[in-house]
Amino acid sequence: xxxxxxxxxxxxxxxxxxxxxxxxxxxxxxxxxxxxxxxxxxxxxxxxxxxxxxxxxxxxxxxxxxxxxxxxxxxxxxxxxxxxxxxxxxxxxxxxxxxxxxxxxxxxxxxxxxxxxxxxx
Numbered sequence: 001x002x003x004x005x006x007x008x009x010x011x012x013x014x015x016x017x018x019x020x021x022x023x024x025x026x027x028x029x030x031x032x033x034x035x036x037x038x039x040x041x042x043x044x045x046x047x048x049x050x051x052x053x054x055x056x057x058x059x060x061x062x063x064x065x066x067x068x069x070x071x072x073x074x075x076x077x078x079x080x081x082x083x084x085x086x087x088x089x090x091x092x093x094x095x096x097x098x099x100x101x102x103x104x105x106x107x108x109x110x111x112x113x114x115x116x117x118x119x120x121x
Contacts, residue, residue, distance in 0.1 A: 050074075
């Protein structure tokens with residue numbers, strides 16, 4: 001078969017992978033996908049905010065010792081709170097506990113703009 005015969009062939013082109021891609025596109029963008037996307041986005045935002053926290057404290061006039069104390073307190077709090085949170089989650093149910101935690105985090109975040117910074121002595 002020469003090249004001219006291939007161009008004049010009446011067989012439709014193979015559309016196997018294209019149809020599979022279209023099917024995937026139709027099924028992947030569900031409500032659960034967007035919830036997982038937003039959860040992942042906010043997780044990495046919080047990781048980024050934690051890694052930039054020392055720089056922010058420094059711009060507020062914090063010393064290296066104060067930055068170390070704040071970062072250390074975060075680690076100690078996580079060590080104490082995570083087993084406690086796990087036990088409470090098992091006792092009261094994950095959904096209820098997650099909603100309580102999310103509402104607490106939202107209330108603290110929404111109160112932040114109304115807080116005042118302490119003045120230096």
